[in-house]
Amino acid sequence: MLLPLAYLVIRAAEADPAQLASLIFRTRNLVLLHNTVLLTIGVVAATTVLAVPLAWLVVRTDIPARRAITLLSVLPLSVPGYVMAFALLGLGGNYGFMARVFNISLPRPSGYWGALVALSLYCFPYVFLNVRASLSGLDASLEESARSMGHGPARVVLRVILPHLRPALFSGWLIVAIYVLGDFGAIALMRYEVFSYAIYSQYAGAFDRVYAAWLSLMLLALALIPVVMEGRLLARARFARTGTGVARRIRRTALGVWRLPALLFVALAFAASIGLPFGMLGYWLSLSSPWAELPRVARAFLFSAGAAAPAAMAAVFIAVPLAYLRVRYPSALSRATERIVYVGYALPPLALALAMVFFSLRAARPLYQSLPLLVAAYVISFLALATGPIRAALLQAPRRLEEAARSLGLSPLAAFVRTVVPLLRRGMLASMVLVFVITMKELPITFLLAPTGYTTLSVAVFSRTSEALLAEAAPYAAAIVLFSSLFVGLLLRYEGRGE
Amino acid sequence: MLSITRRIVCVVMLASLSVAAFAAASAEAEEITLYSGRGESLVDPLIRRFESESGIRVRVRYAGTAELAVLLAEEGERTPADLFWGQDAGALGSLAAAGLLAELPTQLVDGIPDIYVSTTAQWVATSGRARVLAYSPERVSAEEQPASVFDLTKPRYRSRVGWAPTNGSFQAFVTAMRVAYGEELTLQWLRDMRANDTQVYRNNTALVEAIAAGEIDFTITNNYYLLRFLANDPDYPVEQRFFEDRDIGNLVNVASVGVLRSSNRFDAAVRFVEFLLSPEAQRYFTDTVNEYPVIAEVPPNAALESFQRLLLASPRIDLDSLEDLQGTLELLRQSGAL
Structure with a gap:
């Protein structure tokens, strides 16, 4: 984690002070900063409004087709940002879908609201997954006690449920916020100018690493604000059940007359977050000849999965001990280690990849542009995604269970494996899904660090869209979405069987 | 955990096998x-x-x-x-x-x-690839066509033009303008374009689409983007042309x-x-x-x-002189375009 930081500092030190000052102390940076902060807050709010009701409906109510709703709530993760943006843009305008099919010319979304909608529609699953894991791990007896003490349902939600969702919400928000800070593709398509604009134009416009390093450090500083805030807010909270006996099974609320509005909300959310991009992909596919490309798509998929699957597993195996130390042995050190994973996540991926190039060429030449190095870079970049759900699950795992296992003569490791790991299962699965799916979409790190000739699905998509061949890119983009969906579906199925 | 792990391991092994095969094939x-x-x-x-x-x-x-x-x-x-x-x-x-x-x-x-x-x-x-002017044939009449890229700052084009300041080929064009006309004039042009409410887009594809969508009427872009849209859809409602011969806009x-x-x-x-x-x-x-x-x-x-027409229309610029992108970025920043 610290290697990329060191790299940025090395590069930043090469700067010429006068030019640096003109780049960094521009009033326009303030405008960009202002836009960035506004957008981040907006997206965090919008994803919450989408995700929390969905999670609650799925876990706590008798809404039909819960499994399907869960799956559909995670699926938008598999949609690459530019597909979502193109889909939104392709709807409106004089020559858009609506104009050509229904003869209605809608204005195309753009600017703040366009960016907000596009980002929210594929980021809300981060919040959903976190909240859902937390809601289903919550001991129902807590709520029942609150009810028995005379609190109404609304007060129970406010006083008992929401406070317990805090870690899940915070870690979801953190992931979304940092994602928004760093995203460039969808935001640029929506013509909203944010801070990542400045970094992108420095690398891509001037092929410059020195000033881009400065801008990356500035972005990193910005991203650390929510990281520190989250750490502070959660520092002293305890969320595990302390009661004896078995946790109460969750009692589902009957929706009654609310059933229809709830289903309507769900339908609307999915029409936008899944219907739109899938429809767009389908339209592109119809313009291309997907079957001729099939062998290449299959090969690119193997490459993608061959990097994404080990990255997902490695991230989870590293995240579990990190989160465990943080939760069970809180100290300044364990807190710091756990926070540091966000450095990797908040770094602009191009800067991170260059850092890996820099160090591996000097210290580990044989590893350069090899699969293990690529996987390692993915893990550094996305470890933060894996820690959130695991930590939230761990916070709900009572320490007493482990103590009991120890007192029965198990070694610390065995006690951990036999008592805590089963309770972490949901969290670990969620982590794996998150890392796998985002890795499938990743570009800059893959560009620089994949073995030469290792053309993954996302690279294949890029190298077609960059030549304005949208239809040719469609089979590969569809494969990303399809295989990510299958992976999500597989995990959810497995998770369901465990119940 | 087991069954899922096994499945994942299978996928990984398959993938790494194919990678190994691919590495071996390349050794000869x-x-x-x-x-x-x-x-x-x-x-x-x-x-x-x-x-x-x-x-x-x-x-x-x-x-x-x-x-x-x-x-x-x-x-x-x-x-x-x-x-x-x-x-x-x-x-x-x-x-x-x-x-x-x-x-x-x-x-x-x-x-x-x-x-x-x-x-x-x-x-x-x-x-x-030539820089060209793309326009909407529905909304732009013949006498409205600008002769030079410098005309785009005139009031009649206000809010009707799109550009992509982060795009590499646009930046190369600005560098060429600096080489041909100097920093001051280029900066003035950039500022005038901004003042004329020129619309900002992500890249050339987005610019051409914006004309079709009716958001803008003109854009300066590379010649082949429109041709790729036309290949998929011959009715695509956008056309393109050169500025007058030797104009820097035809780089x-x-x-x-x-x-x-x-x-x-x-x-x-x-x-x-x-x-x-x-x-x-x-x-x-x-x-x-x-x-x-x-x-x-x-x-x-x-x-x-x-x-031959291309060689006539294009301005005389030494492409090696287009290497100072840092200077162009600075100018774009000064004008507020970046």
């Missing part, structure tokens, strides 16, 4: 490594031709031109690449300036028009290729460059990719202006 014949900023679907058919004709294997790393240029700068002498093929002259120029490119043999670049070769012969264009930018100085397979790399300049490859660029050939002996593509 002579082999060169190409970093390509040009897209796979365009490049791959050419690579296959070259491999079967020459017996030299080409390993290709596909990525963005900018990312690859930054990567090559970071790798320096340690790069595994023998060749770099980029979407614009600026990327090659920045590597040439950093001393990372080798000089190409003179007989290779003899007979290619000056606008297509670096003055130090460190890179050569593989195809040309010819290039996709170009260079051999890395650190390469120890120089001859094989040069053979690949030679192949890209051959009539066969040039014909492919002209017919399939809708770009301008760099040699004269290629039958013209009906969708493009003729090669």
Whole structure:
């Protein structure tokens, strides 16, 4: 984690002070900063409004087709940002879908609201997954006690449920916020100018690493604000059940007359977050000849999965001990280690990849542009995604269970494996899904660090869209979405069987 | 946990097997490594031709031109690449300036028009793309057409023009304007464009789409984007033309290729460059990719202006002078466009 930081500092030190000052102390940076902060807050709010009701409906109510709703709530993760943006843009305008099919010319979304909608529609699953894991791990007896003490349902939600969702919400928000800070593709398509604009134009416009390093450090500083805030807010909270006996099974609320509005909300959310991009992909596919490309798509998929699957597993195996130390042995050190994973996540991926190039060429030449190095870079970049759900699950795992296992003569490791790991299962699965799916979409790190000739699905998509061949890119983009969906579906199925 | 783990392990093993097979296959014949900023679907058919004709294997790393240029700068002498093929002259120029490119043999670049070769012969264009004015035939009348790119700052074009300040080919155009007209005039033009409410878009594709969508009426872009839209949809409601002859708005930018100085397979790399300049490859660029050939002996593509017309319309700019992108970025920032 610290290697990329060191790299940025090395590069930043090469700067010429006068030019640096003109780049960094521009009033326009303030405008960009202002836009960035506004957008981040907006997206965090919008994803919450989408995700929390969905999670609650799925876990706590008798809404039909819960499994399907869960799956559909995670699926938008598999949609690459530019597909979502193109889909939104392709709807409106004089020559858009609506104009050509229904003869209605809608204005195309753009600017703040366009960016907000596009980002929210594929980021809300981060919040959903976190909240859902937390809601289903919550001991129902807590709520029942609150009810028995005379609190109404609304007060129970406010006083008992929401406070317990805090870690899940915070870690979801953190992931979304940092994602928004760093995203460039969808935001640029929506013509909203944010801070990542400045970094992108420095690398891509001037092929410059020195000033881009400065801008990356500035972005990193910005991203650390929510990281520190989250750490502070959660520092002293305890969320595990302390009661004896078995946790109460969750009692589902009957929706009654609310059933229809709830289903309507769900339908609307999915029409936008899944219907739109899938429809767009389908339209592109119809313009291309997907079957001729099939062998290449299959090969690119193997490459993608061959990097994404080990990255997902490695991230989870590293995240579990990190989160465990943080939760069970809180100290300044364990807190710091756990926070540091966000450095990797908040770094602009191009800067991170260059850092890996820099160090591996000097210290580990044989590893350069090899699969293990690529996987390692993915893990550094996305470890933060894996820690959130695991930590939230761990916070709900009572320490007493482990103590009991120890007192029965198990070694610390065995006690951990036999008592805590089963309770972490949901969290670990969620982590794996998150890392796998985002890795499938990743570009800059893959560009620089994949073995030469290792053309993954996302690279294949890029190298077609960059030549304005949208239809040719469609089979590969569809494969990303399809295989990510299958992976999500597989995990959810497995998770369901465990119940 | 087990069943799912097993499935994942299966996938991983399959994938790593295919990777291993792929590595083993590449161990035999002579082999060169190409970093390509040009897209796979365009490049791959050419690579296959070259491999079967020459017996030299080409390993290709596909990525963005900018990312690859930054990567090559970071790798320096340690790069595994023998060749770099980029979407614009600026990327090659920045590597040439950093001393990372080798000089190409003179007989290779003899007979290619000056606008297509670096003055130090460190890179050569593989195809040309002209900057053009794209417009909406529905909303723009004949007498409304601007004669020069400098006209776009006039009040009648207010809010009707789109541009993409982060785009590489746009920045190369601004650099050319600086070289031809100086910093002051260029800065003035940029400021006037901003003051005239020129709309900002992500890239050339987005610009052309914005005309079709009715958001803007004009844009300055590269010639081949519209042609690719038209290939999928002949009714696409956008047209394009040159400004008057020699206008800086008609700049010819290039996709170009260079051999890395650190390469120890120089001859094989040069053979690949030679192949890209051959009539066969040039014909492919002209017919399939809708770009301008760099040699004269290629039958013209009906969708493009003729090669001779292009040489007439294009301004006289030394493409090597387009390497100072830092200066252009600074100007763009001063004007508030970035």
